[in-house]
Amino acid sequence: MIKTFCEWLQGTAFAQTISETWFPMVESAHVVALTLVAGTIFIVDLRLVGLASRQMRFTQLSDQVLPWTWRAFLLAALTGSMLFAANAMTYYDNVPFRAKMVLLALAGLNMAYFQFVTFRNVAQWDAGKASPAARFAGFASLILWTGVIGFGRWIGFV
Numbered sequence: 001m002i003k004t005f006c007e008w009l010q011g012t013a014f015a016q017t018i019s020e021t022w023f024p025m026v027e028s029a030h031v032v033a034l035t036l037v038a039g040t041i042f043i044v045d046l047r048l049v050g051l052a053s054r055q056m057r058f059t060q061l062s063d064q065v066l067p068w069t070w071r072a073f074l075l076a077a078l079t080g081s082m083l084f085a086a087n088a089m090t091y092y093d094n095v096p097f098r099a100k101m102v103l104l105a106l107a108g109l110n111m112a113y114f115q116f117v118t119f120r121n122v123a124q125w126d127a128g129k130a131s132p133a134a135r136f137a138g139f140a141s142l143i144l145w146t147g148v149i150g151f152g153r154w155i156g157f158v
Contacts, residue, residue, distance in 0.1 A: 006088035019086040026086075030079035034152065036072035038145050040065045045145075048130045048138025057126045058134075094158055100151035107144040110137055 009015055018026060046052035047061050084091055091097045114137040125131045130138065 003089075003092060006092045009085050010088040012085070015085040015088070018082050023083070023086055026079050026082045030076060030083060033072045033076035033079060034149070037069055037076050038149055040069040040072065041141060041145055044069075045138040045141045048134050049142070050129055050135065058130065059122060059126050091155070094155055096151045096154035096158055100148055100155065103144050103147040103151060107141060107148060110140045110144060113137070114141075 010019075043053065043065050044062055047054070047056070047058055053061050114134070118131065118133045118137055121131065122134075125134065
């Protein structure tokens with residue numbers, strides 16, 4: 001069923017146009033967007049683990065940085081979807097692509113758990129050292145996003 005969808009998607013006029021005309025530009029935009037996503041997430045994560053921006057309240061830093069993260073993530077998701085459409089059958093069997101998607105989902109779950117559970121007691125650690133749960137979320141995020149980047153880079157070499 002998924003393979004049939006991938007075959008159909010890659011055969012659409014939209015996917016063909018991307019593949020034949022727009023692929024280099026879409027891929028470049030995807031890389032730039034992902035760089036902004038990862039860079040801004042790393043800024044927040046490094047604050048959580050206590051390695052950077054310790055003089056700033058966590059909420060102040062995240063309020064300044066995360067709007068950029070979300071804008072860049074939307075662009076990365078859009079361009080990534082376009083890249084997938086152009087080569088859906090290639091990505092269907094690509095192990096690094098699948099690993100990237102699993103790590104991306106895990107990063108999303110980590111973020112959701114942090115936002116809806118760990119962040120509830122931010123007032124207790126906002127100006128100082130993050131709670132153990134917040135530090136764990138930061139370390140997990142750094143590892144997961146590094147994996148997303150690494151496997152994403154590997155996709156083209158398989």
